[in-house]
Amino acid sequence: MSTTTDPSSAPHAPAAGDSPLLEVDGLHVEFRTRDGVSHAVNGVSYHVEQGETLAVLGESGSGKSVTAQAIMGIVDSPPGFVTNGAVRFRGKDLLTLPERERQAIRGQSIAMIFQDALSALNPVFPVGWQIAEMFRVHHGSSRSDARKRAIELMDRVHIPAARDRVRDYPHQFSGGMRQRIMIAMAIALDPAVLIADEPTTALDVTVQAQIMKLLRELQQDSGMGLILITHDLGVVADVADRIAVMYAGRIVEQAPVDRIYATPAHPYTRGLLRSVPRVDLKGQDLSAIAGLPPALTNIPPGCEFHPRCPAAEQLCREDRPPLITVNPGRSSACHFSAEVLNGTR
Amino acid sequence: MEHADASPSSSGGPILLEARDLAKHFPLRTGGVFRRHTGSVQAVDGVSFELRQGETLGVVGESGCGKSTLAKLLMRLEEPTRGEARFKGQNIYDLSGKAMRALRRNIQIVFQDPYSSLDPRMTVGDIVGEPFDIHPEVEPRGSRRRRVQELLDVVGLNPEHINRYPHQFSGGQRQRIGIARGLALRPEVIICDEPVSALDVSVQAQVMNLLASLQDEFGLSYIFIAHDLSVVRHISDRVAVMYLGKIVETGTDEQIYERPAHPYTQALLSAVPVPDPAVRGQRQEIILAGDPPSPADPPSGCRFRTRCWKATDTCAEEEPLFVSRPGTDHDTACHYAAVRDDVVVHRD
Ligand SMILES: Nc1ncnc2c1ncn2[C@@H]1O[C@H](COP(=O)(O)OP(=O)(O)OP(=O)(O)O)[C@@H](O)[C@H]1O
Ligand code: SF4
Ligand SMILES: [Mg+2]
Numbered sequence: 021m022s023t024t025t026d027p028s029s030a031p032h033a034p035a036a037g038d039s040p041l042l043e044v045d046g047l048h049v050e051f052r053t054r055d056g057v058s059h060a061v062n063g064v065s066y067h068v069e070q071g072e073t074l075a076v077l078g079e080s081g082s083g084k085s086v087t088a089q090a091i092m093g094i095v096d097s098p099p100g101f102v103t104n105g106a107v108r109f110r111g112k113d114l115l116t117l118p119e120r121e122r123q124a125i126r127g128q129s130i131a132m133i134f135q136d137a138l139s140a141l142n143p144v145f146p147v148g149w150q151i152a153e154m155f156r157v158h159h160g161s162s163r164s165d166a167r168k169r170a171i172e173l174m175d176r177v178h179i180p181a182a183r184d185r186v187r188d189y190p191h192q193f194s195g196g197m198r199q200r201i202m203i204a205m206a207i208a209l210d211p212a213v214l215i216a217d218e219p220t221t222a223l224d225v226t227v228q229a230q231i232m233k234l235l236r237e238l239q240q241d242s243g244m245g246l247i248l249i250t251h252d253l254g255v256v257a258d259v260a261d262r263i264a265v266m267y268a269g270r271i272v273e274q275a276p277v278d279r280i281y282a283t284p285a286h287p288y289t290r291g292l293l294r295s296v297p298r299v300d301l302k303g304q305d306l307s308a309i310a311g312l313p314p315a316l317t318n319i320p321p322g323c324e325f326h327p328r329c330p331a332a333e334q335l336c337r338e339d340r341p342p343l344i345t346v347n348p349g350r351s352s353a354c355h356f357s358a359e360v361l362n363g364t365r
Numbered sequence: 366m367e368h369a370d371a372s373p374s375s376s377g378g379p380i381l382l383e384a385r386d387l388a389k390h391f392p393l394r395t396g397g398v399f400r401r402h403t404g405s406v407q408a409v410d411g412v413s414f415e416l417r418q419g420e421t422l423g424v425v426g427e428s429g430c431g432k433s434t435l436a437k438l439l440m441r442l443e444e445p446t447r448g449e450a451r452f453k454g455q456n457i458y459d460l461s462g463k464a465m466r467a468l469r470r471n472i473q474i475v476f477q478d479p480y481s482s483l484d485p486r487m488t489v490g491d492i493v494g495e496p497f498d499i500h501p502e503v504e505p506r507g508s509r510r511r512r513v514q515e516l517l518d519v520v521g522l523n524p525e526h527i528n529r530y531p532h533q534f535s536g537g538q539r540q541r542i543g544i545a546r547g548l549a550l551r552p553e554v555i556i557c558d559e560p561v562s563a564l565d566v567s568v569q570a571q572v573m574n575l576l577a578s579l580q581d582e583f584g585l586s587y588i589f590i591a592h593d594l595s596v597v598r599h600i601s602d603r604v605a606v607m608y609l610g611k612i613v614e615t616g617t618d619e620q621i622y623e624r625p626a627h628p629y630t631q632a633l634l635s636a637v638p639v640p641d642p643a644v645r646g647q648r649q650e651i652i653l654a655g656d657p658p659s660p661a662d663p664p665s666g667c668r669f670r671t672r673c674w675k676a677t678d679t680c681a682e683e684e685p686l687f688v689s690r691p692g693t694d695h696d697t698a699c700h701y702a703a704v705r706d707d708v709v710v711h712r713d
């Protein structure tokens with residue numbers, strides 16, 4: 021059954037009746053550890069449409085990966101538990117769907133690639149075999165047919181001399197080539213959504229440029245929705261349509277990419293943008309955000325950003341600001357969004 | 366020998382550290398019982414530069430280009446295969462005894478990884494104070510604890526945390542611990558090997574500001590090794606670009622970033638996404654084919670030629686000299702060096 025989304029929780033959802041391609045709604049994930057309960061994800065909502073690139077931006081530990089793991093159903097559990105929320109693919113909630121249906125969607129329609137391609141690939145099997153396995157398992161393809169399609173895919177992600185390299189093992193490839201292999205496996209079944217978790221963070225900048233170009237190309241060909249998880253403000257500016265900024269397990273701002281860079285509506289986003297070195301500020305101090313993100317076992321009351329926020333007031337220490345629409349297509353979780361947006365605070 | 370400095374804008378202090386044709390080749394052996402010498406990895410191969418007092422020399426390049434080996438050579442943690450490095454005029458590889466100890470005090474290093482570079486079993490006080498065990502003459506035993514607390518204070522850590530362990534600190538704080546340790550012996554040169562690469566951008570800014578203020582306060586000279594081009598530009602007076610063991614271009618930050626003349630530098634700059642969607646699509650993106658070749662088997666002639674769109678037969682036959690060519694105003698190692706300004710765009 022397709023349920024229509026509550027417009028207040030998903031401010032950019034398309035017209036009623038027409039569910040987003042993939043939607044995370046009010047997701048909560050916690051890790052029950054010896055040191056207490058770590059609130060890694062605290063009510064995250066975002067969505068991605070066909071052909072669209074959503075960048076999820078945030079610093080280390082902000083919950084970007086755990087959110088993605090919850091979408092894929094691979095949260096390390098225990099200690100991790102999804103305690104609330106929904107993950108809807110074309111309107112169907114994966115968290116409540118019968119196991120078989122859920123597995124079918126996660127196996128075929130949503131795929132994910134990781135930062136560290138080497139540890140995500142199996143070291144003891146040839147890469148061609150690993151790609152071919154996708155076709156054997158999901159399509160029941162014959163051995164030779166699967167192998168042929170593996171070579172085609174390796175060509176498609178521009179691995180030179182694919183036919184000769186199909187028998188090589190992961191360690192025989194460079195970091196960039198391994199990332200291509202992982203991308204080949206991810207797109208093998210033509211997924212509707214690809215989640216890329218820091219796909220280029222471990223790579224050199226010239227190789228990063230190659231991989232980003234490849235992802236763009238594949239997306240244009242297939243129209244898949246892309247969720248790009250990153251902490252690189254440059255990469256986001258280059259490829260994203262929309263951004264969701266995460267802080268301490270929540271989305272604090274969500275907006276189309278051009279607008280967020282020009283006029284951030286949340287003090288944290290503004291702080292991030294300002295802490296990037298820029299040519300015209302050489303020789304001056306960078307404007308760092310003071311302090312550190314909170315421990316997730318002990319998130320401060322009120323606004324989770326208040327201990328570091330230059331705009332904080334008493335209200336911020338007491339009341340948690342909800343993520344609300346500040347103007348069409350944009351939302352921010354700050355009591356003073358409007359003033360931050362127009363530059364008066 | 367002394368040659369005219371083409372860049373009057375860079376700080377005019379005396380030359381403190383000078384490398385001439387520095388090279389480090391690691392022997393490559395095949396496995397098995399008869400471990401035969403089958404060649405060598407030319408990790409650093411003929412690097413020359415000078416560092417003036419109070420100046421920051423940035424070194425950029427991709428993984429495996431030899432940046433960290435260069436750092437180790439300058440610390441004399443490795444002996445060179447050829448060439449020399451002079452600290453205040455003395456070749457550091459000729460030093461021994463007392464003079465060598467003095468050198469070790471004067472050149473310090475801060476490492477990349479704030480997680481693995483600190484011994485987890487040592488307290489912060491032990492880590493920062495360890496250099497005094499090796500150089501007890503610098504600080505008498507009785508005043509060490511106070512000195513360590515001072516150092517913690519200098520780098521913005523709470524001096525009362527002297528008995529804590531590394532795991533009780535965040536990445537940025539651990540990097541500060543590494544910096545405090547680097548400062549302990551009052552060095553004149555600090556080699557920073559990817560000091561902020563492991564940090565989040567907001568914390569990275571804190572550490573960069575700290576490095577800049579320490580430089581002002583203590584007149585330090587830095588060799589700042591990093592792969593993030595905008596971070597290097599922010600802190601450096603001059604920049605050296607490395608590729609496969611060699612410096613391919615050096616200049617002031619403006620020369621390198623506004624008027625790059627070596628194709629590799631141009632490709633590198635063009636690959637860096639600008640954090641401003643308003644300029645999306647404006648820069649000329651040069652997508653290089655393939656990966657850097659192995660330093661165990663570098664290409665003949667110009668090492669960049671296998672990925673270079675300008676390469677000709679000459680590039681395969683002749684190694685390009687590292688000189689300033691007509692139409693350029695700084696040194697590059699390319700037969701066809703030519704300034705290009707369409708690979709860099711600025712935020713509006
Ligand atoms: N298996 C686990 N057990 C306990 N805590 C976990 C586990 N996996 C993740 N966490 C915690 O969840 C929080 C969010 O982590 P997450 O990996 O989502 O951050 P991230 O935004 O992806 O950060 P990064 O940029 O470093 O990848 C962190 O505090 C992390 O320590
Ligand atoms: S709600 Fe208050 S503390 Fe939070 S970001 Fe806004 S101004 Fe800062
Ligand atoms: Mg992550």
